[in-house]
Amino acid sequence: MIDRETVLNVAKLAKLSFGEEEIELFQSQLSNILEHIQVLQEADVSGVSPTAHASRLTNVTRPDNPRPSYPPEVMLANAPEQEDNCLKVNVVLEGEH
């Protein structure tokens, strides 16, 4: 039901890369799951508004009061790589100086 092209496109959107075997496996497994999910198309949803949340609350706000935050060393303690209290990443835009 979903083709190889779609699997690759969705993987790209989800920032996932797969080996050849995984692509085939996911294509068949996702197709199978989606087939079962088709039952949703039978439900009469005309005029029904969607529910995004089980919470009975709406528009929860709080006063915008500043309060102490965590020191950078604490929040960076789990960082794979850091420099001068910043996260270190690969070059994002190449060829520009």
Place this chain on the structure above:
Amino acid sequence: MTDLYTLSIHEAARLLRERKISSVELTKAHLDRIRAVEPQVKAYTLVTDDLALKQAEEADRRIASGEDLSPLTGIPIAIKDVICTKDIPTTCGSRMLENFKPPYNATVMEKLNKAGAVMLGKTNMDEFAMGSSTEHSAFFPTHNPWDLERAPGGSSGGSAAAVAAGMAMGAYGTDTGGSIRQPGSLCNVVGLKPTYGRVSRFGLVAFASSLDQIGPFTRNAQDAALMLQAVAGYDAQDATSSPQPVTDYTKELTGNIKGLRIGVPREYWVEGIQPGVEKVVREGIERLRELGAELVDVSLPHTKYGLAAYYIVAPAEASANLARYDGVKYGYSYRETSDMWEAMEKTRQYGFGAEVKRRIMLGTYALSAGYYDAYYKRAEQVRTLIKQDFVNVFKKVDALVSPTCPTVAFKLGEITDPYQMYLQDMFTIPANLAGICGVSIPAGFSEGLPVGLQLLGNDFAEGTILRIADAFQRVTDFHDQWPDLQ
């Protein structure tokens, strides 16, 4: 004196107060039990023995000083490894977070620490709470104490197995589509999913934010009341936590359910329920009638769409929540390339297991252009219909009763098709979609394996379903049975 690990929380709390036992003794008894049976069960990803003994000593000091105690002071419990514990590894059962040490505590941990509870360790789970068997843990599967060749259920399988095997007096887990109630059913323990918003999700690693809820595993309803009480309530750090006042759950355990109206939803008796499971649950329902409850035949007409709606909504939310694992801020990071996008894709390829990837793919697909209306929007409309079913039925009844799960515990490795695994949660999922509370309680055995009975309650009606559970346990002894572990 009997083995201390067999005590229930409320008994132990009394003995601690009367100074008949100490928390250190109680904690050591559990650490001994862990040493004895954990090699077979494998419920824990981490046993924090030094910390536990330190907390136990502190609890004994507090008890000796006569300060106003929580019922959980000095009680050794286990925590699912998806709940953030400051400076203590919180892996979520994933390679992605194998070395992650949270910089802060979840609100429930703050509450438990304040109460003086003793943490024995962190429990195994399906990766990022996605699964029904703990086989999707990146580290190892947990074994069901009732039959070591079988799965304990999931995703909170480690917590359920720890309590069933006497390796903790109680444990916390999380339930997004049944991840507390289903393992509770398969391991013969009480598993309670509170109403959405009853327990703060601050510091709970997110799977599907509109469905996730933290709740307790215990060996009886009284203990479940105590463990819920300890963590329930509004939290300013979780905007979805409810300001609704918390009631005294223990006070609601009157033992009297005469005249209570309990609905039996006819859509919950479908093909696929094992005959042995159906028989035990029908007998359990009969028991509720003998206790004076009025059983009412009711209908929840949109039940058949629940599973499908869930497998759009939950993966969609998961695909967004798990976008944070990019190898930049924390967690596993692939560094063998100078290309940013390749690094990110490889981080996620090697950091996530198959089930997590499957759900991210499914969720991304359902949210992508061209499919959004047909899948995501429709699933959320169906969610409204399912919620409406419960609103209508709770005008007529005080609670609902059903099987928790269509089967008893299955063999490890037995279910290989993802969709077949999803069917484990067909009776538990609607409560998550609607946000209502539910509990699974031990109701008997089929071929030597535990069968759970599910009670569903309206929003914030935890007291009602616990009252029914407690009344049931006053006249039955299924919950007092122990698995035969050497």
